[in-house]
Amino acid sequence: MPELPEIEITRRGLEPRLSRRRIAKVVVRNAGLRWQVAANLPRLASGQMIHNVSRRGKYLLIGCGGGTLIMHLGMSGSLRFLNQSVPAQKHDHFELQLDNGEMLRLRDPRRFGSVLWTSSDPLAHPRLRDLGPEPLTRAFNANWLYRHTRSRTAAIKQVLMDSHVVVGIGNIYANEALFHARIHPKRSASRISLARYEKLVEAVRKTLRLAIKAGGSSLRDFADCDGNLGDFQLQYLVYGRGGKPCDACGTRIRQFKQGQRSSFYCPRCQT
DNA sequence: CGCCAGGCCTGCACGC
DNA sequence: TGCGTGCAGGCCTGGC
Numbered sequence: 301m302p303e304l305p306e307i308e309i310t311r312r313g314l315e316p317r318l319s320r321r322r323i324a325k326v327v328v329r330n331a332g333l334r335w336q337v338a339a340n341l342p343r344l345a346s347g348q349m350i351h352n353v354s355r356r357g358k359y360l361l362i363g364c365g366g367g368t369l370i371m372h373l374g375m376s377g378s379l380r381f382l383n384q385s386v387p388a389q390k391h392d393h394f395e396l397q398l399d400n401g402e403m404l405r406l407r408d409p410r411r412f413g414s415v416l417w418t419s420s421d422p423l424a425h426p427r428l429r430d431l432g433p434e435p436l437t438r439a440f441n442a443n444w445l446y447r448h449t450r451s452r453t454a455a456i457k458q459v460l461m462d463s464h465v466v467v468g469i470g471n472i473y474a475n476e477a478l479f480h481a482r483i484h485p486k487r488s489a490s491r492i493s494l495a496r497y498e499k500l501v502e503a504v505r506k507t508l509r510l511a512i513k514a515g516g517s518s519l520r521d522f523a524d525c526d527g528n529l530g531d532f533q534l535q536y537l538v539y540g541r542g543g544k545p546c547d548a549c550g551t552r553i554r555q556f557k558q559g560q561r562s563s564f565y566c567p568r569c570q571t
Numbered sequence: 572c573g574c575c576a577g578g579c580c581t582g583c584a585c586g587c
Numbered sequence: 588t589g590c591g592t593g594c595a596g597g598c599c600t601g602g603c
Contacts, residue, residue, distance in 0.1 A: 303577060334579080334598075358578075375578055376600075391600080410599045412578060427580095454593065463579080470577055519577065520602085559594075562575085 302373045304435065304468025305511035305532065306522050307358050310379055313525035314404070315353040317381060318362060322399040323348045330393040334374060334414040337394065341417045345369055345396075356423065357431050357467030362396075367419040369396075370427070374412025379525050380405050404525070432466045435504050440466050442497035449489035456492060457485035458559050460504070469504065471561045472517060475539045477504040484570045485563045510535065538564040 302310070326342035348364035355361065360379075362369040373379070384403045388395075394406040394415050406413065418425050433439035448465055449456075459465055460474045469477065478485050480503035483496060492500070516522060516530035519540075523529050533540075537547050542555030546566040555564050 306577075332599095372578085374599090375576070408599095409601065410576090410578095412599070452592075458593090461578095472577060517577075522577075560596090 302358060302377065302516070302522060303470035303473050303511075304355075304358060305473070305508055306516035306530065307355055307360060307373065307468070308512050309516045309524050309530065310373070311353055311355045311360055313381075314360070314362070314379065317402065317525075318350045318353050318398075318404070321350050321402075323350065323364070323396050324399045325397040327395045327397065328393070328415075329388060329395075330411070333393060333408065333411050334372070335416070337415050338417060341415065344417050344419070356428050357434070357463055358470075359428060361422050363422075367417055368422040370414075370416040370418060370422055370425060371406070372414045372427075373406075374408060374410060374414070376410040376521065377406060377408035377413035378521060378523055380407065380523070380527060381525050409521075430464055432462075432464050435466050435468055435508060440501065440504075442494055442501050445489075445497045445501065446492075446494050449492070452489050454489055455486045455558060456483055456489045456500075457563055459489040460500075461561075466504075468508070472536070472539045473504070473507050473511065475564050476537060477507045479538045479564075479566065479570060480507060482570050485558060485565050487571075538566065540564070 323345055326345045328337050328342060331337040344367060348366055350362055350364050352363045358372060360371045382403050382405055384397055384401060391407050391409040392405050393408055396404045422428060449459060457474050457478060460469050481500040483500060511532040514530055514532035517532040518529035519533055538553050541553045542564055544553050546553055546569060549568050551566055551568040553564055554567050555562055
């Protein structure tokens with residue numbers, strides 16, 4: 301489900317309600333996530349005071365006094381605050397019970413998500429240390445993209461979705477951003493000018509900001525940690541619109557497979 | 572039944 | 588030899 305906007309929406313919901321709370325108990329109902337949840341994680345995280353909730357790419361970082369809980373929502377994960385008396389359902393795999401009777405529960409039908417614990421610098425964790433810049437910071441800019449694509453033959457869409465180049469952009473937002481930048485998803489990344497990369501950087505930022513503002517995209521099951529749905533799917537200009545007319549010129553939106561993912565573009569607007 | 576779905580790691584083959 | 592790179596497969600469940 302979640303790309304950067306959805307994770308950021310989740311983070312904003314978690315921060316005020318987790319900060320300065322103590323983890324009373326950790327419950328692992330099903331350790332079989334993307335990576336097996338470590339057997340000692342409940343012992344390490346229990347009793348910890350939570351200081352802050354941050355985000356790195358699509359990873360949520362719950363910063364505690366003695367370490368950091370790192371969570372990834374995979375394709376189908378979502379987090380929800382519930383009263384501890386609410387019974388767990390089939391795909392509820394993990395929960396943090398807090399010292400105020402509240403509980404944060406992870407639901408993830410496909411189990412591509414993960415829950416990790418590190419007692420050292422979370423940014424040095426093997427899953428995080430090689431990640432590219434955050435797209436909403438100045439470290440992500442046209443020069444960076446230009447430099448990193450000189451020797452690459454890959455298509456620009458696949459480069460945008462490569463978390464070593466830039467984090468947080470998944471299939472939906474890659475499609476949408478390329479439409480805004482008027483760049484064909486199949487265009488070789490090495491054959492894009494610096495000027496066009498300037499446009500693309502702005503398009504990525506605009507797309508992500510608008511999505512965050514709309515509460516993210518709720519296609520099937522994404523909801524924030526209070527169960528509220530996002531609206532951004534109503535603003536899609538190409539994603540999921542194969543065969544429908546382009547908003548800008550009326551040409552039919554085309555769809556094709558690129559690296560096993562669906563790509564959508566307007567053959568007239570995007571070159 | 573087959574295909575599709577918001578992610579991303581791993582292993583392999585290739586070319587420099 | 589050792590890389591960076593590109594590509595396919597795999598992990599899962601659910602919905603159409």
